[in-house]
Amino acid sequence: MLARLGLPFDVASPQVDETPHPGEKPADLAMRLALAKAREVARRHPQAVVIGSDQVADLNGEPLGKPGTHERAVAQLQRMRGETVIFQTALAVVCQDIGFEQADLAAVRVVFRQLDDEEIEHYLRAEQPYDCAGSAKSEGLGIALLERIDNDDPTALVGLPLIRTCRMIRAAGVHVL
Template sequence: MPRKQLILASTSPFRRQLLARLGLPFESADPAVDETPLPGETPEASALRLSEAKARAVSALFPDALIIGSDQVACLDGQVFGKPGDHGKAVRQLQTMRGRSVNFFTGLCLLDAASGRAQLRGVPTRVHFRDLTDIEIENYLRREQPYNCAGSAKSEGLGIALIARIDGEDPNALIGLPLIALCDLLRTENISVL
């Protein structure tokens, strides 16, 4: 039986790099989904909803494929930290998170476009930030410019210096694509990575 086409519903270079580690052929597609949380929606529910929405957004283009969608939300004391978009917002995010523990929740969806069946997983990661000075925050932001990353910290780069400890089941989840959970979901679709 031929293997189904695998699509990553993301333009993120970080997610593409992570998925490439599995050695499976795949294509990427831009889901162009509005990532605004719904009123009263929890961060976890938002990440799961958006991961599925991203996968479904490209399903018409790939009606026989398996489509991977992923979304991440950072949350501290009920406050959601999305992609800052600019320097000022990134400074404020990191100032708020310094010396604190932040939950980064990554939603993952594997959608069988032919059947419409979606498998969802949520992967929490607890990130303990160092008690950073304003100068350290400025130096980091000037060097890394992580304005497209939830919580303004790229752990796969210099952002690791902001972090005192990471607690979670999959280090890849913090970068944006939980590969351990994805391997489980792929196995249920009879796609073996090995």
Template sequence: MQKQALPTRPLVLASTSVYRRELLSRLGLPFETASPMVDETPLADETAAQTSLRLAIAKARALKGAFPDALLIGSDQVALLDGQQLGKPGTHERAVAQLTHMRGRTVEFHTAVALFDAASGQTSSATDITRVSMRNYSDAQIEHYLRREQPYDCAGSAKVESLGIAMIAAVESTDPTALIGLPLIALCNLLQQHGVEVL
């Protein structure tokens, strides 16, 4: 059995998200994680796609000083409904409001990934759009779900990788990992462009 080629330079995930860390670990590449400390507030008149891409790039570039020779991975996700961006609720009350507004409707999740070569200054990026149709769940089901899951750090308040799947009727996507927060299909392409072979 041939050994897998390892990255020639450090690989760093610019995130403290346990979901993104778990996703990246699926590729079997050694990597570090670090907090990028980026303000995630959307800019005025910025689309969901623009917000997610800008923040993914900003997160990757934010760690250049700490990792000057590394390949830095940044990712961000924005949920969109009726032209309104739905971020991480942060509180129970906001999560109730989000899920109530999303009930029986289709939400777009814009998930961007950026790979920044700190040595060369080159940035590559991609964005995935996943459409999620929500069930017509009741107020009581919203409460029951939130008390069990507490998804207050999740854009749109429903974690597809766990109990949140019960709130969802259908998912339309080209990359099943994008909805969890890190589009691995796109990331594999970006890594290959930078000389990192995953297989």
């Protein structure tokens, strides 16, 4: 996603525990993790403008994380069929050397179709989205699971809201255009 901006960048994996805190709301969890990821990498690269992000699927206030297994993915999609799920996509930009830190949240409202078990099984075997919040990848075959997507940033559901990213890195001194 970031390559679309034509800017040079490196990828660094943050060492952050992604376990939700007891009672933590999905939006709060996504924001906490995006900030923790950006801060952790910024400590190792203090001159860099660091982007951290995280996405949590919110089903009626309950966070749905990455399923990890086929069985958990089946259970998630069965629970989401015919439901509206809010994908909370948090973004944080940190540059330690200049004392810059901003964070924002893009809430993407997604309405799932009334899926039957055969459709769920076919999708999961084809896409294997076991590392994806809510078991659905809209950038691929997962788009067929959906009835509607409502948001203000078309890239937010894929995991990096580029409109917000551009605004925040410009504020940190990066010239996007």
